[in-house]
Amino acid sequence: xxxxxxxxxxxxxxxxxxxxxxxxxxxxxxxxxxxxxxxxxxxxxxxxxxxxxxxxxxxxxxxxxxxxxxxxxxxxxxxxxxxxxxxxxxxxxxxxxxxxxxxxxxxxxxxxxxxx
Numbered sequence: 001x002x003x004x005x006x007x008x009x010x011x012x013x014x015x016x017x018x019x020x021x022x023x024x025x026x027x028x029x030x031x032x033x034x035x036x037x038x039x040x041x042x043x044x045x046x047x048x049x050x051x052x053x054x055x056x057x058x059x060x061x062x063x064x065x066x067x068x069x070x071x072x073x074x075x076x077x078x079x080x081x082x083x084x085x086x087x088x089x090x091x092x093x094x095x096x097x098x099x100x101x102x103x104x105x106x107x108x109x110x111x112x113x114x115x116x
Contacts, residue, residue: 037061043110056112057089068103078103
C-alpha cells in the first residue's frame with residue numbers, strides 16, 4: 001500500500017512538472033525590460049513607466065564619456081561606471097517613483113515610475 005502511495009505521488013509530481021515549468025516560463029516572459037539610452041548628456045527617455053517586476057536597462061551611447069546611475073533617495077544606490085557601449089540593468093520590485101541622476105553629471109536627471 002505504501003509503495004502505491006509513493007508511486008502515485010511520483011506520478012503526480014512528474015505529471016504536473018510540465019505545468020509548473022510552463023507557469024514559471026509564462027511569468028518570466030511577462031517581465032519587461034525597458035531601455036534608457038544615455039546620449040548627449042541626457043537620459044532618453046527621461047521618464048519611463050513600468051510595472052512591478054519589470055527592469056530598466058541603461059545603455060551608454062556616448063563616444064568618450066562615462067556615466068553612472070544614482071538613486072539619491074535610496075541611500076545613494078549607484079551603478080558601476082558605464083563606459084561607452086556598456087549597460088546596467090535594475091529590476092524594480094516595489095511600486096513608486098524612483099528619481100535618479102548621473103553620478104559624475106548630476107544635472108542629468110531621470111525617473112522610473114513603477115505601477116502595480
